[in-house]
Amino acid sequence: xxxxxxxxxxxxxxxxxxxxxxxxxxxxxxxxxxxxxxxxxxxxxxxxxxxxxxxxxxxxxxxxxxxxxxxxxxxxxxxxxxxxxxxxxxxxxxxxxxxxxxxxxxxxxxxxx
Amino acid sequence: xxxxxxxxxxxxxxxxxxxxxxxxxxxxxxxxxxxxxxxxxxxxxxxxxxxxxxxxxxxxxxxxxxxxxxxxxxxxxxxxxxxxxxxxxxxxxxxxxxxxxxxxxxxxxxxxx
Numbered sequence: 001x002x003x004x005x006x007x008x009x010x011x012x013x014x015x016x017x018x019x020x021x022x023x024x025x026x027x028x029x030x031x032x033x034x035x036x037x038x039x040x041x042x043x044x045x046x047x048x049x050x051x052x053x054x055x056x057x058x059x060x061x062x063x064x065x066x067x068x069x070x071x072x073x074x075x076x077x078x079x080x081x082x083x084x085x086x087x088x089x090x091x092x093x094x095x096x097x098x099x100x101x102x103x104x105x106x107x108x109x110x111x112x113x
Numbered sequence: 114x115x116x117x118x119x120x121x122x123x124x125x126x127x128x129x130x131x132x133x134x135x136x137x138x139x140x141x142x143x144x145x146x147x148x149x150x151x152x153x154x155x156x157x158x159x160x161x162x163x164x165x166x167x168x169x170x171x172x173x174x175x176x177x178x179x180x181x182x183x184x185x186x187x188x189x190x191x192x193x194x195x196x197x198x199x200x201x202x203x204x205x206x207x208x209x210x211x212x213x214x215x216x217x218x219x220x221x222x223x224x225x226x
Contacts, residue, residue: 106155
């Protein structure tokens with residue numbers, strides 16, 4: 001089945017230790033998004049890639065970076081995680097020509113010790 | 114940027130009754146309004162969406178209405194069932210199709226047996 005996959009599902013890191021979260025998709029969608037969802041809050045858009053074009057949200061901290069080496073994969077890098085970065089990180093995809101629906105992956109739960 | 118307000122934050126209804134969740138948005142350029150259902154620990158799932166050129170859309174027990182002039186849209190669930198219990202998020206997006214979503218804060222819907 002075509003889907004959005006996130007690895008790992010659970011990630012534990014130490015304060016200040018860089019961490020990378022992975023997202024892959026078999027939907028051949030041209031847009032990939034990263035959202036941060038803290039406990040009991042709504043998802044918050046961090047940035048997205050439209051093909052190779054990177055679009056950063058104005059209030060996304062510089063601590064968060066992203067890479068999209070090809071259509072299928074997108075990475076979220078957190079350079080120096082703080083306690084406030086503990087959250088669920090959701091990857092989503094969409095294909096502009098097929099409408100606006102965004103398909104979410106299962107998320108990666110990040111714990112910062 | 115866009116701001117989406119959602120009410121109520123918690124809604125408890127008797128099984129079989131109807132539930133209504135309301136959202137308002139601030140950006141008149143927004144033209145896509147999806148509703149997501151999120152169960153505890155799971156990814157958001159799209160349940161219905163509406164575009165700005167449509168005033169109402171229905172899918173079985175679920176309907177969404179949009180008032181562009183007033184900048185508000187609502188989710189209606191009829192004949193509620195226990196499995197409808199979840200957190201529901203409204204969202205808004207603008208642009209040609211690649212823009213990310215701005216979410217409301219969510220409504221915790223509780224279906225009382």
